[in-house]
Amino acid sequence: MNRTESFPRLFVTDLDGTLLGGGxxxxxxxxxxxxxxxxxxxxSGCQWMTNTAWEARPQIDLIAASSMVSRPLYISGSVGMELGVLKGGELAEVQPYTAQHRERLAEVCRSGLHPFVKEMCGRFDSGFILFNGFWFALTPVEGQLEAMFAYLRERQPQLPxxxxxxLPHEKRFHAHPAFLTKDKPIREAMRLHDLTPDQIVVAGDELPDLPMMxxxxxxxxxxxxxxxxEVxxxxxxxxxxxxEADCGAGIVQAFEALCAKNGWQLN
Incomplete structure (x- = not known):
């Protein structure tokens, strides 16, 4: 790759609502x-990586099914818990980063997340529930939403x-361990590749993407x-x-406009 003098070296992007979606x-x-x-x-000399709530391994199929020739520098999943590289079509986890985060997740699940899941399922009737090991979401049956939100506003300060x-507009809430943040895999990539903030562009659409920014x-x-x-x-x-456009089309527009704004030559 022939990198332009001031061109960024890494593009980090979310998936849902950022690259994917929009119908x-x-x-x-x-x-x-x-x-x-x-x-x-x-x-142009800028590698890319994913940074999403998706688990890392399902992203392999997403990438394989897509038309780009290039491959990501890293795949990050589970809100920063996992970091891996593609080797021969398989995921090789970056260690000790991933193991340390899984160990921390196990601790938080025992002390906080699992008891909270049991608490909420015992107190409110669920119309829909999701729990994948680190991300818990619940939509209550009709008539319980306001009571659930009032309860959670009281409980939240007690659950650091x-x-x-x-999420009132979606009639649900979601919860995850506070130590899982999307800046962490980027910081690890910066450490491993001697990157500085001015060499990195990030893309996201929701509040969990703010730590990347x-x-x-x-x-x-x-x-x-x-x-x-807020994003x-x-x-x-x-x-x-x-x-201007939503999701992937908007990201293409935004990146091309960012290049024009900064005088970057996109090959």
Missing amino acids: LRPYSRIPDAVCRLLDRLDR ELVISL DPAVAAHAICPGNAHP KRRVLEMGGVVG
Whole structure:
């Protein structure tokens, strides 16, 4: 790869609502326009990595089913818990990073998350429930939403090990261990590859993506048009670009506009 003098060296992106979504099908394939962008970045000397709530291994099939020729520098999953590289089509975990995070997750599950899951399932009737080992979401039956939110507002200060997000528009909440944040895999990539924030561009759409937009992690940020208002605000504060279109199409727009804004030559 022939890197332009000031061109970034790493692009880190979320999946759901950032690259994926917007009504494009199939959902299990990165849109072709985004794939072309990733390959252009690679040719320009900027590698890319995923950073998502997806577990790491299912991302292998997503990448294999997509049309880009380039491959990610890293695959990060489970809100920063997992970090791996593709070797011969298989995932090789980066250690000791991943093992240390799994050990910490086991501790938090024993002390906080599992008791909280039992508490909420025992107190409220669920219309829908999701728990994958680190991410817990619950939609109550009709008529219990306000009572559940009031209860969680009281409980949240007593549960410092957990991040609890109330989502009134989706009629649910979700919770995950507070130590799982999306800046951590980027910091590890920075350490391993001697990267600085000015060499990194990040893309996201929801509140869990905000830790990626820490100036100590990335100097450049973009988001699609469907991003949460707080994410859009952070992107603009960083001098980044908010795409007009939603999801992947908006990310392509935003990255190309960021290149024009900074005088970067995208091959």
